[in-house]
Amino acid sequence: MKIVFKDGNCIISDIKHFNLAQTLDCGQAFRWNQCQDGSWSGIVKGTFLKARQFDNYLIFYNTDQNTYETVWKDYFDFERDYSLPLSYTHRHKFLETAADFGNGIHILKQEPWEALCSFIISQNNNIPRIKGIIERLCENFGERCDGGYTFPDALTLSKLTVDDLAALRSGFRSKYIIDAAKKVADNTVNLEAVKQMPTEEARNELTKIYGVGTKVADCTLLFGMGHLDAFPKDVWIKRAIEVLFDGDLPEQYCEYAGIIQQYIFFYARETKLDI
DNA sequence: GCCCAGGGAATCG
DNA sequence: CGATTCCATGGG
Numbered sequence: 137m138k139i140v141f142k143d144g145n146c147i148i149s150d151i152k153h154f155n156l157a158q159t160l161d162c163g164q165a166f167r168w169n170q171c172q173d174g175s176w177s178g179i180v181k182g183t184f185l186k187a188r189q190f191d192n193y194l195i196f197y198n199t200d201q202n203t204y205e206t207v208w209k210d211y212f213d214f215e216r217d218y219s220l221p222l223s224y225t226h227r228h229k230f231l232e233t234a235a236d237f238g239n240g241i242h243i244l245k246q247e248p249w250e251a252l253c254s255f256i257i258s259q260n261n262n263i264p265r266i267k268g269i270i271e272r273l274c275e276n277f278g279e280r281c282d283g284g285y286t287f288p289d290a291l292t293l294s295k296l297t298v299d300d301l302a303a304l305r306s307g308f309r310s311k312y313i314i315d316a317a318k319k320v321a322d323n324t325v326n327l328e329a330v331k332q333m334p335t336e337e338a339r340n341e342l343t344k345i346y347g348v349g350t351k352v353a354d355c356t357l358l359f360g361m362g363h364l365d366a367f368p369k370d371v372w373i374k375r376a377i378e379v380l381f382d383g384d385l386p387e388q389y390c391e392y393a394g395i396i397q398q399y400i401f402f403y404a405r406e407t408k409l410d411i
Numbered sequence: 412g413c414c415c416a417g418g419g420a421a422t423c424g
Numbered sequence: 425c426g427a428t429t430c431c432a433t434g435g436g
Contacts, residue, residue: 163417255417262416265434307432312419349419370417401417 137214139204146196146204153218155240156189162241162402164359166254166267167274167287177283181247183207184283213242221364221392230380231389231396234403241398244359248327249320250287251360252342255352256312269306276303293317312347319345331361338363358394367393372404 140147160168160176168178175188175197185208186197196208209215218239225235246254253273258266270287277292278285294317301310319325325345330338335357342353350369357366367385369377377385389396403409 258416259418260416260431261418261433262435265416268434305433308419308430309432347419351418355417368417372417405417 141199141201141204144198144200146199146201146208147193148196148214149193151194153222153239154194154212154214154242156187156194158238158240158402159212159242159244162238162398163263163405164355164398165244165246166258166263166270179281179284179286180211181207182279182281182286184281210245213245216242218242218395221395224389224392225396225399227388228380230376231399235396235399237406238399238402241395241402243362243364243395243398245362246360247287248331248356248360249290252316252320252327252345252348252352252356253287253290253293253313255355255359256316256345256347257306257309258355259309259347259352261309269304269309272304273301273306290317290320294321309347312345315346316348327361335363335365339366354394358397364392364394365390367397370401372401373397376400376404 137151138149140149156176157170160178161170165178167180168176170176171186173188175186177184177186179185183203185199188195188197196204199208222235222239225231254266254270257269257273261269274285274287277288277296279288293313296314296317298310298314301313304310306313316325320327325341330341333341338357338361339350339353342348342356343350348356354366354368357363358368367373367390377383385393385396
């Protein structure tokens with residue numbers, strides 16, 4: 137991977153196993169949108185990014201070296217070599233096919249609170265509506281920043297009531313959002329500590345929050361805390377591993393279960409797969 | 412009208 | 425334990 141900073145832009149070339157569209161559109165993050173010209177825009181940690189991928193290179197517009205190093209390098213998980221998890225999938229025909237299809241997916245390292253809150257909203261919901269609710273959450277309670285609004289922090293939301301969230305039209309999930317915000321804001325659940333815990337202990341900690349079960353906890357661990365062994369099971373994944381492995385993902389995949397899970401999910405969703 | 416959507420809590424047996 | 429039901433909302 138080569139990185140050059142030129143004319144205020146950050147240009148990345150020689151990238152292996154990375155595809156911007158797959159990574160931003162595989163259902164792990166909800167605040168990225170694609171423009172007519174094929175570029176993607178989003179806001180992370182109050183930093184706006186417009187990015188676009190061409191055949192041999194990736195360009196982050198208006199991005200200096202400091203911003204790349206402190207925000208995007210980590211967020212896009214550019215330091216990791218995905219050839220190892222990809223090689224794991226060669227052990228199974230279906231996994232290989234799914235991984236082939238989404239071989240440019242990286243697991244984002246989103247902010248823990250944003251991941252937790254987003255996946256609370258995701259439950260029994262569909263992706264377009266999830267994005268809408270999160271957009272209204274940011275517009276109403278985030279801070280104005282270049283390009284839009286920040287994701288509101290837990291402390292801000294902890295001071296609100298369910299009625300205050302009416303504009304989100306998030307239904308029964310509102311009470312879950314408020315409880316999560318309170319427990320995170322007063323450190324009943326310390327997200328930075330949870331991030332450092334072994335996955336099982338971390339999952340138990342997160343499920344202390346009202347409205348957070350194992351699925352939402354695992355999504356938070358995987359997409360917001362870098363726990364690549366977390367394995368969120370939605371209906372698609374459940375059905376897939378039921379058919380493929382008779383119930384559970386084999387032990388040999390556990391180290392990268394989360395990445396493999398994302399290959400399966402993306403493949404199933406994009407191809408409307410009927411296993 | 413019906414069904415489903417990256418689930419979870421409450422309440423059964 | 426496992427199975428059911430309800431939860432709000434919007435799109436197909």
